[in-house]
Structure formats: C-alpha cells, structure tokens
Amino acid sequence: TQKKTILDLYKMKENGGKAAWTTAYDCCFAAYAEKAGMDMILVGDSMGMVVYGYQGTIPVTMDMCINACQAVRRGAPNTYVIGDMPFGSYHESVTSAVHNAVRFIKEGDVDAVKLEGGVAVTEVIKAIVRAGIVVFGHVGLTPQSSTAMGGFRAQGRTVESARAVIQDAIAVYEAGSRCILLEGIPEAVGAFIHRILPIPVYGIGAGSDTDGQVLVVGDSLGMFEAFKPKFAKKYADIAGVATQGFAQFIKEVKEGSFPASEHKYSISGDIVEFEKL
Ligand code: KIV
Ligand code: NA
Numbered sequence: 351t352q353k354k355t356i357l358d359l360y361k362m363k364e365n366g367g368k369a370a371w372t373t374a375y376d377c378c379f380a381a382y383a384e385k386a387g388m389d390m391i392l393v394g395d396s397m398g399m400v401v402y403g404y405q406g407t408i409p410v411t412m413d414m415c416i417n418a419c420q421a422v423r424r425g426a427p428n429t430y431v432i433g434d435m436p437f438g439s440y441h442e443s444v445t446s447a448v449h450n451a452v453r454f455i456k457e458g459d460v461d462a463v464k465l466e467g468g469v470a471v472t473e474v475i476k477a478i479v480r481a482g483i484v485v486f487g488h489v490g491l492t493p494q495s496s497t498a499m500g501g502f503r504a505q506g507r508t509v510e511s512a513r514a515v516i517q518d519a520i521a522v523y524e525a526g527s528r529c530i531l532l533e534g535i536p537e538a539v540g541a542f543i544h545r546i547l548p549i550p551v552y553g554i555g556a557g558s559d560t561d562g563q564v565l566v567v568g569d570s571l572g573m574f575e576a577f578k579p580k581f582a583k584k585y586a587d588i589a590g591v592a593t594q595g596f597a598q599f600i601k602e603v604k605e606g607s608f609p610a611s612e613h614k615y616s617i618s619g620d621i622v623e624f625e626k627l
Contacts, residue, residue, distance in 0.1 A: 371388060374391045536557070537556070572587040
C-alpha cells in the first residue's frame with residue numbers, strides 16, 4: 351500500500367469517508383495497526399500512562415516521543431504517522447516549539463505533529479506551519495492542561511464553555527492547522543465545529559459527526575486498566591491474553607513440561623566424545 355498524504359485525508363473527508371486511527375508507541379503494535387488497515391497512527395503522549403505508568407501526560411519528554419516515533423515508523427513504514435508534542439515542548443517559546451517540531455520530522459520521521467490548545471497556541475502553530483510542517487490541532491479536553499481544568503473533564507458542556515471550545519477550534523484552523531482533533535466534548539459541539547470548518551475534524555469522545563475517530567490503544571485493546579474514560583470502547587483483551595499466557599508459561603516451567611523436545615538443541619557427532627568432556 352502507498353502511504354497516505356495530507357491530500358488523501360482531505361479526499362477522504364470530501365468523499366464522506368471516516369478515518370480510523372489509533373495510538374501506538376512501539377514497533378509491534380504499529381505493525382498490527384498497519385496490517386489491519388489503520389488510516390493513521392498517533393504516537394500519543396498518552397504513552398505516559400499506557401507505557402510508563404504515570405498518572406498523566408505531563409512527565410513525557412521529547413526524547414521519549416522521538417524514540418517512540420522511530421519505533422512506530424519501523425513497524426508501520428507505510429502509514430501516516432502523527433507525532434504528539436509533549437508538555438513543555440511548545441510552551442517555552444515559539445523558537446523552541448519550531449525546534450522541537452522539526453525534531454519530530456527529522457528524527458522521528460513522522461508526517462505531521464499534533465499539539466494541544468486553541469487561542470493560546472496560535473503563534474506557535476503559525477510558526478511551525480511556516481516551517482512547512484503539517485500541524486494537527488487538539489481542542490476540548492486537553493490532558494496536558496488537566497491540572498488547570500481540575501482533572502480529565504469533558505469540556506464545552508455549558509454555553510459559555512462550548513463557545514470557548516468553538517473559538518479555540520476556529521483559532522487553530524485560522525493559524526494554519528490542516529486537521530483538528532476534538533476531545534471530550536458534547537456531540538452537538540463537535541457537530542457544530544465539523545460543520546463550520548473546511549478541514550478534517552476528528553474526534554475522541556466528541557460524538558459521531560466528525561471525519562473520523564481515534565482511540566488510545568491502551569483502551570481499545572484492553573491493555574491499560576487504571577482509568578477508563580466514558581468514550582473508550584474495548585475491542586480486545588490484551589491484558590487477559592497476556593496474563594493468561596504468562597500464567598501458562600509459569601505453570602509449565604514449574605512442572606517441567608517446558609521446554610519440550612522440540613525446544614531443545616541436539617548434538618551432532620559422536621555422543622561418546624561429548625560425554626568425555
Ligand atoms: O496522546 C493521545 O493518545 C491523544 C489522544 C487524545 C488520542 O492525544
Ligand atoms: Na496526546
């Protein structure tokens with residue numbers, strides 16, 4: 351298969367198609383996603399929870415993200431990959447934001463970067479776009495500012511809050527974002543933003559009226575069980591399969607049924623000579 355470009359994403363929207371994307375942080379799961387036909391892979395800073403066991407995404411560093419992007423690219427060479435800019439990597443200055451976005455492209459070999467925020471990050475988006483990099487916006491529930499939001503809380507549930515989310519989405523579009531991700535907002539607000547913006551608008555917990563859906567792999571495949579958002583759906587039970595597999599291995603080691611003859615090397619040559627050793 352030919353790797354998608356930003357133009358393919360626009361074409362999908364034009365044709366009313368829905369894009370399905372997942373997060374991935376390593377080579378194996380990236381390969382499964384590509385094999386299954388995923389339209390895009392996000393190397394999300396949700397790796398903070400899913401891979402590293404943190405409570406949130408705040409501790410995730412640029413180096414963690416770049417390493418994960420490289421692993422994902424090796425596993426999914428023909429898939430559109432988006433690198434998620436971690437907390438702090440675009441907040442200090444416009445210059446360092448561009449520097450870090452460039453690192454995602456040059457070192458991480460991704461096709462686009464995503465960053466959170468609306469009105470507050472328009473200068474950063476404009477500067478990264480000027481560097482020729484495709485930017486995905488991300489508004490609504492923005493986990494990197496969950497402390498300021500008072501936790502992982504859906505946004506836009508009052509008229510005033512909905513207006514703020516809509517203004518953020520418009521600001522991100524006007525700053526030059528080529529796609530937007532809406533997270534954790536009422537379906538009506540998602541539908542409104544989808545209707546007024548000409549670019550692909552994707553959702554996670556933003557209802558059905560979008561150009562596609564993304565889920566965090568920890569949620570969609572049942573790997574991460576510490577916290578389950580309302581919008582998550584479990585399509586597989588990796589935790590169950592893995593725990594069962596480990597338990598069976600432990601049992602066989604203890605009882606001596608593993609390794610069996612097919613797992614053992616034999617010697618070639620004269621057994622008598624070996625026995626003299
Ligand atoms: O890091 C992440 O997994 C995200 C999700 C909202 C898709 O940004
Ligand atoms: Na993220």
